[in-house]
Amino acid sequence: MKKVIPATIIFIIASAFAMQQPAGLKAAIARGKTVYEATCLACHQPDGSGVPNMNPPLVKTKWVLGDKKALTKIILKGLQGGEIEIDGDKFHNPMPPMESTLTDQEIADVLTYVRNSFGNKASMVTVAEVKALRAKLK
Numbered sequence: 001m002k003k004v005i006p007a008t009i010i011f012i013i014a015s016a017f018a019m020q021q022p023a024g025l026k027a028a029i030a031r032g033k034t035v036y037e038a039t040c041l042a043c044h045q046p047d048g049s050g051v052p053n054m055n056p057p058l059v060k061t062k063w064v065l066g067d068k069k070a071l072t073k074i075i076l077k078g079l080q081g082g083e084i085e086i087d088g089d090k091f092h093n094p095m096p097p098m099e100s101t102l103t104d105q106e107i108a109d110v111l112t113y114v115r116n117s118f119g120n121k122a123s124m125v126t127v128a129e130v131k132a133l134r135a136k137l138k
């Protein structure tokens with residue numbers, strides 16, 4: 001009995017740590033990195049710093065860290081016309097829509113990667129969330 005209690009306590013503490021990272025976060029980030037490198041890196045740069053006046057940074061912006069639906073919509077539908085303003089800068093490249101080139105899984109993964117890279121820390125975007133928004137925006 002004496003040995004069982006410490007083992008139980010260790011198990012509870014270990015589970016609490018494991019729960020801070022939702023299941024699959026690490027794997028989603030790893031898959032998302034591959035999507036980022038193939039699809040976003042050319043414009044937003046390897047470190048997410050963007051290109052002044054052309055492509056905005058992805059470092060702690062309100063779109064990256066904020067409402068997941070608004071963020072996912074940017075990937076599905078793209079943006080143009082300098083709608084984004086960050087620290088007084090506007091960006092004059094168009095952001096291409098990717099609803100026909102990326103799957104729900106790829107969008108969920110790449111957004112989970114971006115929300116957990118470049119100094120960002122935010123919750124995962126799930127496949128179900130992307131799927132629901134894609135259906136709604138049709």
Ligand code: HEC
Pocket residue numbers: 036039040041042043044054055056057058059061062063064071074075079080081082083084085090091092093094095096098110111114
């Ligand atoms: C052809 C260049 C290009 C590519 C490729 C591209 N973007 Fe963008 N992105 C832009 C531009 C330009 C804007 C701002 C558009 C505007 O202001 O109208 C933007 C805006 C954004 C924003 C909102 C503003 C911000 O910086 O927080 C996010 C988030 C974003 N892009 C993420 C991505 C992700 C993720 C990918 C890959 C799946 C990607 N982009 C691919 C050029 C690009």
